Amino acid sequence: MKKIIYSLFIGLVLMSCKAKPTEYELLLNTYQKPTDQWPKPTLDSTVAHRELGVLPSPKYxxxxxxxxxxxxxxxxxxxxxxxxxxxxxxxxxxxxxxxxxxxxxxxxxxxxxxxxxxxxxxxxxxxxxxxxxxxxxxxxxxxxxxxxxxxxxxxxxxxxxxxxxxxxxxxxxxxxxxxxxxxxxxxxxxxxxxxxxxxSLISRKSKFDRFLLGREKLNAKELKGLHLFRTKARCMNCHNGPLFSDESFHNVGLTYYGRKYEDLGRYNVTKKAEDIGRFKTPSLRDVMRTRPWMHNGLFDKMEGILTMYSNGMPRPRRRAHQKNDSLFPTTSRLLVKTELTKEDIENITAFLESISAPAFRIQKPELPE
Structure with a gap:
């Protein structure tokens, strides 16, 4: 009887000594599953769920x-x-x-x-x-x-x-x-x-693509960044699907209305007031290799861009002379304050690195005379 009690005691001790899974291990276990089993992303009610993925073959x-x-x-x-x-x-x-x-x-x-x-x-x-x-x-x-x-x-x-x-x-x-x-x-x-x-010009396979294909693991920062990208940071409201873009147009508050660098964006094409300041959502594939960013190229630090998004992006206020201006731009309602921490921003940046493949060099062609 004493031997049985002793064996049970030893078993309980060993069980209690077994290390609990780390945050990284839990996330890795979650995201190594097929994408249709991933946690639901944080999306606005108006946004359809289009999961991230590997690019298909080019379309001709x-x-x-x-x-x-x-x-x-x-x-x-x-x-x-x-x-x-x-x-x-x-x-x-x-x-x-x-x-x-x-x-x-x-x-x-x-x-x-x-x-x-x-x-x-x-x-x-x-x-x-x-x-x-x-x-x-x-x-x-x-x-x-x-x-x-x-x-x-x-x-x-x-x-x-x-x-x-x-x-x-x-x-x-x-x-x-x-x-x-x-x-x-x-x-x-x-x-x-x-x-x-x-x-024919398609991005090379990134580390994230190799992760999806089961060929490589994301590190802790990259994996946390992926989870933040899909949840707290709300990035997938616009940057979704294999292309990391909804292929739609949004006003992110950078119209510079009435100031230097003013650009009315989509409105110049449609002449519709609701398109004032809207620009097409760029693909984030290779994003860390294509700086500077935004339609005007005014932003060269990803930390600064992510901080702006964390604060809900700029929301211009009408001045007295703009009170009745029907073209005054309105920042998209999809953009809200997410209060990302410095660590969050570092992790999201690491994830963006993981979806950025290095450039592939091609030989300059010989031109006909």
Missing amino acids: PNGNTPSKALIQLGKQLFFDARLSQSKQIACASCHHPDQNYTDNRRVSMGAFLKEGRRNAPTVLNLSYKKSLFWDGRANSIEEQVLGPMQNPVEMNTSLDTVVARVNSIEGYKKSFRELLQKDAISIDDIAYAIATFER
Whole structure:
């Protein structure tokens, strides 16, 4: 009997000595499950739940995967400065492959060393996007391609000039003839080739992707950041799905209405008062490699941006002369104070690092004479 009591006593001691799971172990156990078993994110009642995930294969028109030769042709045109009036500015001038297809400038420098008004977004992952540009004014990649060509502070050329120059280059004529059966190259053909190359540009697998695929573990900071991103910080109200974007438009309080840097955003396209100051939700994939941030490129420190979101973002107040101004901007109701701690911000930043893959270098193509 004494032996039985002693054995039970030893068992109880060993059980009491067994370490309780750490916070990291509990979170790891939770997030190593399939995503449909993850905790529900903190979402506004108006927001549908779209879980984070790995990007699917790129989408091409009619589901037709293009040949490598057609992608290469688009790549040549993407790097060809002869498409600009000065023959000095190419698509790649503002979208550098080794900078995740941005230029890491506040705003890009174009024709006559003029600066634009908005930060150059990455051209990675355009295949999944419904509309292009910060204000969504282009509904296809082909349409987007033609915008910078005609912009007087970017490539500053005319579409007729682009067509004439491409048709004058024997190497391009040969490629279009072989690949698209085109003897006379049109601007739509040129846009299609460049768009085909851009559709092929997909972010490399990030550490977070490898975690989802069961190939790597997130560390404690990254995992806490993931949980905060989905819950307390309310990030998934706008940054959701595999693209980390709802592909919608929101006013985050950075319209600078009536001041320097004023930009009315989506309103310039729709002329609807409710679109004042709304900009498209950028994808957060590779976000830590594409600084500076926001539509105006005025923010270069992620800690500062997360602090602003923690405080609910700016909410401009009407001045006396703006009392009856029907266009006065209103910051989105999705943005509320979350009171993130310094540790929270550090953890979310660590998670954002985990969804940011390093740039992949590509060889600059040889251009036809």
